[in-house]
Amino acid sequence: MEKKYIIAVDLGGTKIGCALADLEGNILNENTIPTNAHEGEQEVLKRVFLAIEKILEEGKKNTEEIKAVGIGSPGPLDSDKGIILDPPNLPLKNIEIVKHIEDKFKIKTYLENDANAATIGEYLFGSGKGTKNMVYITVSTGIGAGAIIDGKIYRGTTCNALELGHATILPDGPRCNCGNFGCLEVLSSGTAIAREANKALAQGIESSLSNYEKVTSQEVFKEASLGDKLALDIIDKALTYLGIGAANAITTFDPEKVVIGGGVAMVGDILFDKVKQVVKDRCFKVLNESCEVVPASLKTKSGIVGAAAVAIMESI
Amino acid sequence: MEKKYIIAVDLGGTKIGCALADLEGNILNENTIPTNAHEGEQEVLKRVFLAIEKILEEGKKNTEEIKAVGIGSPGPLDSDKGIILDPPNLPLKNIEIVKHIEDKFKIKTYLENDANAATIGEYLFGSGKGTKNMVYITVSTGIGAGAIIDGKIYRGTTCNALELGHATILPDGPRCNCGNFGCLEVLSSGTAIAREANKALAQGIESSLSNYEKVTSQEVFKEASLGDKLALDIIDKALTYLGIGAANAITTFDPEKVVIGGGVAMVGDILFDKVKQVVKDRCFKVLNESCEVVPASLKTKSGIVGAAAVAIMESI
Numbered sequence: 138m139e140k141k142y143i144i145a146v147d148l149g150g151t152k153i154g155c156a157l158a159d160l161e162g163n164i165l166n167e168n169t170i171p172t173n174a175h176e177g178e179q180e181v182l183k184r185v186f187l188a189i190e191k192i193l194e195e196g197k198k199n200t201e202e203i204k205a206v207g208i209g210s211p212g213p214l215d216s217d218k219g220i221i222l223d224p225p226n227l228p229l230k231n232i233e234i235v236k237h238i239e240d241k242f243k244i245k246t247y248l249e250n251d252a253n254a255a256t257i258g259e260y261l262f263g264s265g266k267g268t269k270n271m272v273y274i275t276v277s278t279g280i281g282a283g284a285i286i287d288g289k290i291y292r293g294t295t296c297n298a299l300e301l302g303h304a305t306i307l308p309d310g311p312r313c314n315c316g317n318f319g320c321l322e323v324l325s326s327g328t329a330i331a332r333e334a335n336k337a338l339a340q341g342i343e344s345s346l347s348n349y350e351k352v353t354s355q356e357v358f359k360e361a362s363l364g365d366k367l368a369l370d371i372i373d374k375a376l377t378y379l380g381i382g383a384a385n386a387i388t389t390f391d392p393e394k395v396v397i398g399g400g401v402a403m404v405g406d407i408l409f410d411k412v413k414q415v416v417k418d419r420c421f422k423v424l425n426e427s428c429e430v431v432p433a434s435l436k437t438k439s440g441i442v443g444a445a446a447v448a449i450m451e452s453i
Numbered sequence: 454m455e456k457k458y459i460i461a462v463d464l465g466g467t468k469i470g471c472a473l474a475d476l477e478g479n480i481l482n483e484n485t486i487p488t489n490a491h492e493g494e495q496e497v498l499k500r501v502f503l504a505i506e507k508i509l510e511e512g513k514k515n516t517e518e519i520k521a522v523g524i525g526s527p528g529p530l531d532s533d534k535g536i537i538l539d540p541p542n543l544p545l546k547n548i549e550i551v552k553h554i555e556d557k558f559k560i561k562t563y564l565e566n567d568a569n570a571a572t573i574g575e576y577l578f579g580s581g582k583g584t585k586n587m588v589y590i591t592v593s594t595g596i597g598a599g600a601i602i603d604g605k606i607y608r609g610t611t612c613n614a615l616e617l618g619h620a621t622i623l624p625d626g627p628r629c630n631c632g633n634f635g636c637l638e639v640l641s642s643g644t645a646i647a648r649e650a651n652k653a654l655a656q657g658i659e660s661s662l663s664n665y666e667k668v669t670s671q672e673v674f675k676e677a678s679l680g681d682k683l684a685l686d687i688i689d690k691a692l693t694y695l696g697i698g699a700a701n702a703i704t705t706f707d708p709e710k711v712v713i714g715g716g717v718a719m720v721g722d723i724l725f726d727k728v729k730q731v732v733k734d735r736c737f738k739v740l741n742e743s744c745e746v747v748p749a750s751l752k753t754k755s756g757i758v759g760a761a762a763v764a765i766m767e768s769i
Contacts, residue, residue, distance in 0.1 A: 213739065270609060270610055286607065291602065292707070293586060293707025294585070294586055294709050294743055294744070295707055295739050295740065295743045296707070297739055297740055298705065298706055298707035299705060299707075300704045300705075300707075300740075301704070301705065303704055303736075303737065304700075304701040304705060305622070305697045305700060305701055305735055306621070306624070307623075308623060308694070315737065316734075316735075317734070317736075318735075320735075381621045384621060385620040385621055385701070386705075388616045388617070388619055388620045389615060389616075389617065389620060389702075389705055390609055390614055391608070391610050391611055391612070391613045391614035391615075391616075392610060393610050418632075418633070419621055419633045419634075420619075421631065423529065423611050424613055427610055427611045428610070
């Protein structure tokens with residue numbers, strides 16, 4: 138029987154997304170179930186199986202029609218060996234998830250960390266289509282990244298390359314959870330934007346942000362768009378540092394595109410205008426002119442299409 | 454006739470180094486002639502030919518015994534097309550140097566920028582031997598870098614990747630010749646170290662460095678080793694930023710090794726101890742533990758062995 142379909146698994150700390158996709162990355166069916174992480178390793182694994190069984194049933198496919206399973210999962214993990222090591226938000230520890238799925242369903246399975254999966258998704262089916270070298274940066278509560286080099290995902294020696302969220306941008310900046318000071322994530326993530334706002338409000342700085350009970354980055358962007366000075370200052374600083382992160386990625390990789398996604402990037406022009414300005418100010422002219430900074434196109438589908446893309450990239 | 458030899462050309466602003474090497478990168482004969490850059494394009498090209506003719510004669514080889522010519526040249530250049538574009542220290546502009554040499558000597562010729570050539574040299578015959586992914590950083594009057602990814606030099610889209618000397622390390626730092634502020638080169642190069650010393654002396658800060666007529670980075674390292682406070686402070690700052698540059702390279706590439714060469718790196722332990730400490734403080738534990746920071750081993754031969762390595766890597 139011709140293997141014309143892919144199963145995508147987007148494994149998260151709270152939800153497991155699962156989809157049936159064709160070989161062009163189109164999602165045909167999709168479902169989401171809770172991860173139930175608190176119930177432990179075996180339960181999470183059982184729920185991954187369940188999600189796959191459900192999607193086969195709903196999509197009326199049998200396992201022989203499936204070319205491959207692609208899994209996007211929080212790291213750290215070992216892609217080559219198919220093992221999830223010990224992600225902070227999942228109770229899994231050294232789980233051979235690829236082997237478990239292959240044993241149960243007899244379908245070739247591939248594992249990739251979620252940032253790399255989204256990178257492959259944008260490369261095959263999104264804003265990075267047609268490039269040879271591209272960098273993807275996702276800005277949400279944290280900051281992750283991935284790179285396509287010569288048409289292949291670059292993982293590095295221990296599968297921890299492209300941790301651009303933890304590259305130092307401001308040597309004496311605030312301390313990050315990772316232990317480092319002034320890394321990109323602690324300066325430009327949604328969490329960082331909210332933290333700066335709440336800190337300023339606690340110091341009694343006047344701002345329309347004081348009308349909110351607890352300020353998130355969305356509110357800071359909203360009030361900035363309405364002209365609130367504090368909000369504007371915070372956004373400007375965070376996006377300047379993000380621009381430096383992008384400029385450093387361009388200076389390092391000389392890519393055709395830097396694709397920026399994640400929840401924070403959904404604000405659109407205010408973010409991209411600033412990032413492009415900083416890139417122009419800080420990069421060699423030839424690098425600035427040959428590299429486009431563009432929004433991701435998969436948006437909220439980056440996790441599930443990314444997982445599908447992992448399977449498609451590896452199996453075709 | 455068996456092609457068992459390589460000709461290496463290390464093209465610089467003041468000197469042209471030329472060598473005959475075997476396929477294991479051993480230098481058999483070597484000569485150096487002035488570039489005579491002030492006499493213009495045709496003269497420089499003539500002198501490259503002359504250097505090659507001389508080395509063939511001295512080494513008693515004819516062109517049929519030569520497998521390939523490797524050229525290391527200041528950038529910017531286009532390796533694929535074999536063209537030197539317009540390096541600041543050379544009067545060459547859009548010179549098809551590869552074609553000129555191939556036409557004259559009928560030997561396959563390869564061109565690489567000098568930082569990449571030194572990277573390939575360290576990878577094939579120096580401290581990077583046996584790795585799959587490595588980053589090379591050279592610290593002298595300026596700061597250059599190169600990366601081996603999956604056993605191949607990584608050039609990027611416009612042959613300008615790995616300009617780590619111009620990645621931003623301190624957003625509000627001093628202005629660099631490249632136009633950017635606070636990039637690695639303006640903070641940690643030999644030039645930067647000397648500049649900081651001369652600036653402090655001009656401000657009347659007391660230091661044993663005031664005994665020198667014009668302070669270079671070598672003197673700053675020397676006086677630091679003798680305990681001079683100003684010299685120690687300047688070195689500590691410059692090496693901290695260099696450590697951040699190395700840490701960011703590790704966080705980005707997850708390499709097996711970071712190899713540091715160039716004139717400034719010859720100071721040895723004082724540099725490597727500090728860089729390793731900063732890397733330990735700022736990188737993920739797994740990255741720090743899996744990546745070694747080591748001195749380059751080709752030292753003053755990095756230019757000429759690098760050029761030989763370019764030819765060997767590309768032709769074998």
